[in-house]
Amino acid sequence: MAPELIDEIHTKKEPDKGLKALKNTEGRKVVMRFAPNPNGPPTIGSSRGMIVNSEYVKMYDGKFVLRFDDTDPDQKRPMLEAYDWYVDDFKWLGVIPDEIYNASDRLPKYYEIAKELIEKGHAYVCFCDGETFKSLKDTKKPCPDRNANVSENLENWEKMLAGKFEEQEAVLRIKTDIEHKDPALRDWGAFRILKIGHPRPEIGDRFCVWPLLDFQGAVDDYLIGTTHIIRGKDLIDSGRRQKYIYDYMGWTYPELLHWGRIKIEEFGKLSTSGIKASIGKGEYTGWDDPRLPTVRAIRRRGIQPEALKKFMIDLGVGETDISISMESLYAENRKFIDPLSNRYFFVWDAVEIEIDGLNPTVAEAPFHPSNTENMRKIKVDSNKVLICNSDYTKFEKGDIVRLKDLCNIEITSVSPFNAKFIDNSLETLKKTKAKIIHWAPTDAITVKIVEPERILEGKGEEGIKNELDKVVQFERYGFCRIDSVSDDEVVAYFTHK
């Protein structure tokens, strides 16, 4: 076979790395947006949209827009703090949006387009109550208001805007095809009346007519110049509805890509509103409680932005619903933090043991096994050290045990406990194949580790106090992020094994 053919076979076998190419990107500036409702902080699920959209923009040197779709002050009422939380989590991911918009600032623009659509005869004010309209629609029958003429509709629309109607009394619909075979596309609602007021003080109760997602999103995507949209499969019909507006207005609809639902095995069904209620009841310590699937929570636990990014990019954009495990994210994260994390001894369920013949000394241990030049010093003032109870209870008479980086000892008796110092040579360790355990000095500081389901308290090296906000590895325990430090106590958040 010709060598170039062999080469070709090899290159074709290489798997595609990263995100697949987008369609229709030639000769134009790619504009993409991420459009959350800020009714809570970003979750791991939202981070997929944050990451993939912004990565695509980076890939095509385009423009990235963060748009808060905060037009439901009622059922999914925005939280004022959440706007900043999104910006902050983006920053953590290394993304600075080129533009940021609040849909709630843009109501006049939506009204303008709505008026134009009414004038063109593509929208009407409907006075049916919800159930009436639904039964008409389900039987492909038009509602009585569908035939109103343009001036009647304009008049009623102005009355809506002026607050002349009550909530539920009127709604503006986009006229599509009342006999469309897909009931989801028949004359969908575009604006409704809400007199509750918006949480943003600059908006407050200035408006009483609010757009629904399909209208607001359609108009904004056009005004912002969005070229490509990636969103959940649940919005497939949404795209079809929005195309009616684009056709009526003579606009070109963006390229569409959808992804399926993402379920995280470790977290059950948690809704933003459900979590909010649980936090209110004190069941969680806050939005960064380590039991929650929020970006703030995994940040606090020491997950690195690079790991989350790689993880999400590797998932790609598929329409299949997927079920992922945090274990995969941990595996990704471990690769980032392992080379960077200093090693320390942390002893849980501490037991003090006395070793005959051990003299006060200063043990030296490497901060990282890859570099034995850079050593940490651990002072041992007596012949006593702390070890884990789980190691202690496994001792048998006659065992040779290595206290890592300190010395070898022999267990001469277990009940009562008695041990004697042998030496500190590595040769002895190799010859006897002693079990290696870690330890801590008797004057070690208190270390509290916040695990998802409990707080584990133990003793650790003094030097841990220098690692505030960094991720360390407690040998034979796992990785932790040092969350706070005081004189004699450190609080760490458990990252993963």
Add this chain to the structure above:
RNA sequence: GCUCCGGUAGUGUAGCUCGGCCAAUCAUUUAGGAUUCUCACUCCUACGACCCGGGUUCAAAUCCCGGCCGGAGCACCA
């Protein structure tokens, strides 16, 4: 009820557009082993999949039809 998606190893993913380089990629998980003063990291090995049934074809994971399973939409939510 109507409409629309999807189904490759335990999990995720590549391949499906334009059928043959696919006895199916890569990662993770699991099990062995090597290395290591950590039960971490690294390295090696192993296990493991095209939902089912037809059809088209010399040839189907890839195209067509039917079925099964899963998900979504049909809101005055996003």
